[in-house]
Amino acid sequence: MSSPSGSSEVELPREPSSSSSAELPRDHSSSSREIELPPSPPSSSSSSPLPSPFKDVFASLPASGPTTHAHIFELSDYSSSSNENQRDADRTISLQDAVVTILFHISPDTLESFLSPRVHTFKAIFGKKGTQLVIWRKGLEVFIGTFTRHTALKVFGFDHVVGLLIGYDGSWHLKATTGNAFSAPKWPDIWLGKFEGYAGMGRMSVEVEEEDMARRAGRLAEQILEERFWMMEPEVTMG
Incomplete structure (x- = not known):
């Protein structure tokens, strides 16, 4: 009787594996949304020059010459x-x-x-x-x-x-x-x-x-x- 109960306890690891497999996609999807945030800096930098x-x-005397050169x-x-x-x-x-x-x-x-x-x-x-x-x-x-x-x-x-x-x-x-x-x-x-x-x-x-x-x-x-x-x-x- 003790061995069957032990075998049923062996099945417990399936719960973390199932939960982890279900939760990991959510984590990846949320992180992918956060990675998409950087597009905002280009808009500000494009207007800064x-x-x-x-x-x-x-x-x-080109306008693009170095600062040590003369410009008009x-x-x-x-x-x-x-x-x-x-x-x-x-x-x-x-x-x-x-x-x-x-x-x-x-x-x-x-x-x-x-x-x-x-x-x-x-x-x-x-x-x-x-x-x-x-x-x-x-x-x-x-x-x-x-x-x-x-x-x-x-x-x-x-x-x-x-x-x-x-x-x-x-x-x-x-x-x-x-x-x-x-x-x-x-x-x-x-x-x-x-x-x-x-x-x-x-x-x-x-x-x-x-x-x-x-x-x-x-x-x-x-x-x-x-x-x-x-x-x-x-x-x-x-x-």
Whole structure:
């Protein structure tokens, strides 16, 4: 009698096997429904990319170029009074972007001359009085600065000065920056970096760290946009 009862107890394992076989499909079906949830992220990521502010209007300066390269953007966005949204957009504009864009605005030929290796020296001065802008290239070296002619003191006072080097691959590299710097009104001396502070005019600043140099270049780019130098007739000389 004990052995039959034992044999009936042996059949008990069938219950877990039947229950597990019945429950497993439910678990798989529920997990498969959860796996289908990820399609929601693609919809959000597809709407996240912001439109590029740059334009493909100059063959050697594509809008898709690296951030170290120069790009042309739409200047008409800055022709009206700036707003907070535009100020946010300004942060994406580098100094080299501002330079090539205003030169392209003068004419594509002007920008072509600035970039041409056959033109050894290029200098453009924007403005006749007040704050002026100089864009000056000799070979692969570029000097960019905003300045005021202090005729009574017989000096040029520069708000921002940035020196860069253009690589053969089209990349731009910061070499030197300074601010609130004064020089004799002699362009050869200015090119050589003969700057100094002026009594009563505040302290001259010379940046050494790369981040500080980049910050100076960014402020100069902002000033170029705020002053709207592209709306001034430039004096261009080449050699």
